[in-house]
Amino acid sequence: MKALVSVKRVVDYNVRVQVKSDGSGVITEGxxxxxxxxxxxxxxxxxxxxxxxxxxxxxxxxxGGAKNEETLRSALAFGADRAIHxxxxxxxxxxxxxxxxxxxxxxxxxxxxxxxxxxIDDDANQTGQMxxxxxxxxxxxxxxxxxxxxxxxxxTREVDAGLETLEVDLPAVITTDLRLNEPRYLKLPDIMxxxxxxxxxxxxxxxxxxxxxxxTISKTSAPPKRSKGIMVKTVDELVSALKSKGxx
Amino acid sequence: xxxxxxxxxxxxxxxxxxxxxxxxxxxERECTPHIDAWEAAGELPRELHRKAADAGLLGIGFxxxxxxxxxxxxxxxxxxxxxxxRTSAGGLIASLLSHxxxxxxxxxxxxxxxxxxxxxPVLAGERIAALxxxxxxxxxxxxxxxxxxxxxxxxxxxxxxxxxxTSGMRADYITLAVRTGEPGLGGVSLLVVEAGTPGFTRxxxxxxxxxxxxxxxxxxxxxxxxxxxxIGAENAGFMAIMMNFNxxxxxxxxxxxxxxxxxxxxxxxxxxxxxxxGKPLLSRQAIRHKLVDMxxxxxxxxxxxxxxxxxxSRGQTPIADLCLLKNLATSTLESVAGEAVQIFGGAGYxxxxxxxxxxxxxxxxxxxxxxxxxxxxxAAKQLGY
Numbered sequence: 059m060k061a062l063v064s065v066k067r068v069v070d071y072n073v074r075v076q077v078k079s080d081g082s083g084v085i086t087e088g089x090x091x092x093x094x095x096x097x098x099x100x101x102x103x104x105x106x107x108x109x110x111x112x113x114x115x116x117x118x119x120x121x122g123g124a125k126n127e128e129t130l131r132s133a134l135a136f137g138a139d140r141a142i143h144x145x146x147x148x149x150x151x152x153x154x155x156x157x158x159x160x161x162x163x164x165x166x167x168x169x170x171x172x173x174x175x176x177x178i179d180d181d182a183n184q185t186g187q188m189x190x191x192x193x194x195x196x197x198x199x200x201x202x203x204x205x206x207x208x209x210x211x212x213x214t215r216e217v218d219a220g221l222e223t224l225e226v227d228l229p230a231v232i233t234t235d236l237r238l239n240e241p242r243y244l245k246l247p248d249i250m251x252x253x254x255x256x257x258x259x260x261x262x263x264x265x266x267x268x269x270x271x272x273x274t275i276s277k278t279s280a281p282p283k284r285s286k287g288i289m290v291k292t293v294d295e296l297v298s299a300l301k302s303k304g305x306x
Numbered sequence: 307x308x309x310x311x312x313x314x315x316x317x318x319x320x321x322x323x324x325x326x327x328x329x330x331x332x333x334e335r336e337c338t339p340h341i342d343a344w345e346a347a348g349e350l351p352r353e354l355h356r357k358a359a360d361a362g363l364l365g366i367g368f369x370x371x372x373x374x375x376x377x378x379x380x381x382x383x384x385x386x387x388x389x390x391x392r393t394s395a396g397g398l399i400a401s402l403l404s405h406x407x408x409x410x411x412x413x414x415x416x417x418x419x420x421x422x423x424x425x426x427p428v429l430a431g432e433r434i435a436a437l438x439x440x441x442x443x444x445x446x447x448x449x450x451x452x453x454x455x456x457x458x459x460x461x462x463x464x465x466x467x468x469x470x471x472t473s474g475m476r477a478d479y480i481t482l483a484v485r486t487g488e489p490g491l492g493g494v495s496l497l498v499v500e501a502g503t504p505g506f507t508r509x510x511x512x513x514x515x516x517x518x519x520x521x522x523x524x525x526x527x528x529x530x531x532x533x534x535x536x537i538g539a540e541n542a543g544f545m546a547i548m549m550n551f552n553x554x555x556x557x558x559x560x561x562x563x564x565x566x567x568x569x570x571x572x573x574x575x576x577x578x579x580x581x582x583x584g585k586p587l588l589s590r591q592a593i594r595h596k597l598v599d600m601x602x603x604x605x606x607x608x609x610x611x612x613x614x615x616x617x618x619s620r621g622q623t624p625i626a627d628l629c630l631l632k633n634l635a636t637s638t639l640e641s642v643a644g645e646a647v648q649i650f651g652g653a654g655y656x657x658x659x660x661x662x663x664x665x666x667x668x669x670x671x672x673x674x675x676x677x678x679x680x681x682x683x684x685a686a687k688q689l690g691y
Contacts (some may be wrong), residue, residue: 092327128320135324243332245362246375246382249324 059206060115061104062168063138064159065075066094067129068123068179077280079278084278093129095241100234102241103204104172105137112206115139119162121155123147127257134252135244141257144265152190154262154269156188161265163193168229170211175200175233196226199233225291232254317570317616322381329389332361341395344518348510349476350401352434358402359431368413372421373429379619384560384611392565394660396667397519399561406474407554408435408481410483411496411546415538423677424479424498436477438468438524439547445470446680448483449491453526455484458519460533462486462497464505470674474522475510477501487541496543498535505529515667538586552623554675556614562635562671563607565664569639569646570600574661587649596645603638610634626688631682636672643668 069075070090072096077084093101107113118133120126121144130141144158163171172188174184190197198213202221205212206228216235262269290296300306336357344350358364359373366382368374377383383406390399405428412425427433434661453466464484471480480499487493503664506529508522538546574597577588587593614631617624646661647654654661672678 131324243361244324244328246321246325246328246366246377247362247370249321249328253321 059113059170060117060166060168061113061170062117062119062159062166063097063104063105063133063172064125064174064185065097065101065118065120065129065133065153066174066177067091067096067113067120067126068177069283070100071095071178078185081277081279083275089270091125091128093132094177094179096176096234096236097182098174098241099236099238100172100174100232101133101136103201103234104170106239107204107206109212111186111222117142117166117168119159121146121150121158125306130257131249131252132244133254134257136242136249139257140255143257143259144262145234145259146262146269150269151273152182153218153272154267155185156192157267158262159185159189159266160192162260162265163189163229165265168295170228171231173231173233175235186231191232193229194232196228197233198224198226198230198269200235201232202235202237204232204234204238210306312623315612317379317612322385325382326372326385326389327658328361329363329386332363333359333389334394336361337390338393339399341393341398341518345395345397346517348517349520350398350518352476354402355431355434356532357431359429361472364403364405364431364679365429368409368425368429372413372426379616380556381612381619383557384615386563387560389568391561392568394565394568394663395516395518395665396561396565396670397516400516401476401519403557404437404477405429405435406557407550408437408473408477408479410550410553411481411537411543414495414549415542415546416486420498420535420537428479428510434473434476435479435481436471436473437481437550438471438474440468442467442469442523446536446676448494448544450489451483451485451494453484455486455495455497455531457486457531457533459580461530462498462533462536464497464529464531466526468524468526469522470511471508471522471524472519474508474524477522480506480524480545481537482524482531483543483547491544493541494543494547495540496537496546497531498537499529499531500535503529513564514669515663516670543637549623551676552618552625552628555628555681556611556618556677558671559607559611559628559631559635560615560638561613562632564606565667565671566600566607566635566639569642569661569664570597570604571599573597573646573649576653580651596649600642600645604642607631607638608636613639626685629676629685629688632676633678635682636668636678639664639671640668663673 066178070092075084075088104116108116116138117139118138120129120131130143134141142162173186187197200214200216203214207229211226211228211230213224213232290299315578355655361373363386366386367376367377370376387399409425409428412421443452443528455462455464475547478501482497482499484495484497485493486495505527507525511521578586580587582635610631643665647665650659653659
């Protein structure tokens with residue numbers, strides 16, 4: 059059974075993100091990037107399933123410019139067998155990404171599409187769901203446990219009310235949540251071996267994908283600065299302070 | 307990768323960068339949050355050795371067939387040391403990597419059986435190894451060591467003491483330097499002594515720093531060690547010990563450099579934040595000059611460190627240069643750590659500041675692995691003065 063795993067190159071989670079002075083976005087030049095942490099969890103899960111014999115092949119896929127090769131090499135060091143680089147510069151919105159992944163999933167005949175539940179850059183949390191909708195296949199999002207068996211996936215999901223367990227037919231989209239696993243440390247021999255694994259380069263045109271800007275970002279701004287707090291002495295004082303602000 | 311960013315070093319490529327990212331991640335997750343607890347406990351948990359082995363860190367530079375990781379150069383070991391040093395706890399490096407000085411003799415001169423038994427479990431993080439050369443009566447004077455191993459059938463009977471032994475309390479295997487032959491350098495052998503061998507006891511030593519590293523005095527009293535535990539030929543241990551010292555000095559220099567770099571970064575960040583008389587400390591000329599002086603000295607050490615790491619990677623053994631590098635790096639650390647604490651002021655005198663710990667631990671690097679004075683003598687001799 060084959061799995062396709064999407065991996066996105068994002069600004070590293072340790073970087074203190076700065077908004078561009080003209081409000082057109084955030085500064086990404088000269089800033090450390092790494093694989094979206096939720097996608098690392100997706101990669102880790104795919105590799106564990108392959109180690110258990112539940113998957114036979116893992117294909118990593120990404121969309122972006124030349125620098126995304128670094129992200130694919132990380133995925134290959136994790137244990138992906140090969141990678142697909144959809145080489146497109148510029149902003150890629152969830153629907154465009156989903157169309158491309160759907161096309162690749164179909165072309166590859168993969169049974170599972172793994173992705174992080176969201177990417178930490180725009181936190182859209184849409185792409186996985188859109189892939190499922192475009193292909194009219196099952197989706198199980200926010201996975202905290204994944205089992206593959208006999209053409210089905212049993213996925214435990216983290217939902218507001220607690221845990222929900224879904225059984226879905228394959229092919230299916232599974233998006234991964236924080237507590238699914240703890241991604242491994244990539245070992246040096248794996249980092250070195252990853253350089254020899256194949257990366258196929260394609261474009262949206264090759265996949266028959268139309269790049270459409272469905273959304274326009276009108277402005278990016280930094281969160282408002284936290285103003286100075288006050289100390290209260292009693293619970294009553296706290297309640298009345300909240301009441302006076304109309305918060306309770 | 308290519309063209310992604312300008313190269314900052316002629317010695318490093320994207321493999322080094324990718325490896326460093328993983329080591330840094332390991333250190334941030336598995337070490338930094340626990341350092342204070344380990345310092346208080348006076349030792350590292352065994353679990354850490356297993357985790358470090360699982361992450362592929364303990365085997366760097368050891369052969370793959372023993373569970374190690376073959377590397378094309380010595381910069382990989384340097385990266386491990388540099389990243390561990392970012393915790394500010396020198397004892398972490400000394401103790402977690404004590405096999406880095408205890409195990410090379412087994413790698414170079416051990417039999418396949420010895421390697422399977424004493425090296426493989428260490429690289430897997432299941433066992434801990436320590437090197438024991440220094441004695442109460444002498445450290446660098448290896449040719450005159452006095453711990454005696456007398457042959458008795460298929461055993462050696464060992465009598466004597468070793469001291470300042472890193473990981474000495476926890477070690478399962480001691481790589482022990484003993485006198486098997488005549489006085490002088492031609493009578494020294496190396497044995498592996500297992501913990502629990504009758505006649506082998508140990509006691510802990512309290513130190514100025516390196517608190518998370520267990521240090522011990524080892525006592526051997528009629529301790530019977532099988533002849534099959536001897537590493538290499540009888541009376542041929544001196545060269546192995548000397549080779550080991552070169553390696554150790556390079557690693558100590560890397561540790562000193564990384565600790566100095568940490569002090570610089572910490573002081574710079576502090577000087578930016580700290581306000582004195584209404585202005586950032588960093589705006590004061592006295593402080594700005596301190597910081598650039600620190601940087602220039604640190605960068606000079608790095609240039610020589612990297613050059614010698616490159617030369618050693620190519621199989622060279624520049625003994626004099628390594629001695630002088632160790633002195634340059636450790637004396638720079640002493641000066642830089644002192645200035646860092648000065649910039650921090652009162653905050654630098656308090657437990658909790660990284661610079662406080664580094665400052666407290668500078669002396670061990672100027673003394674251990676060959677004191678500065680011994681390094682100078684050896685360098686002068688090697689240079690033919």
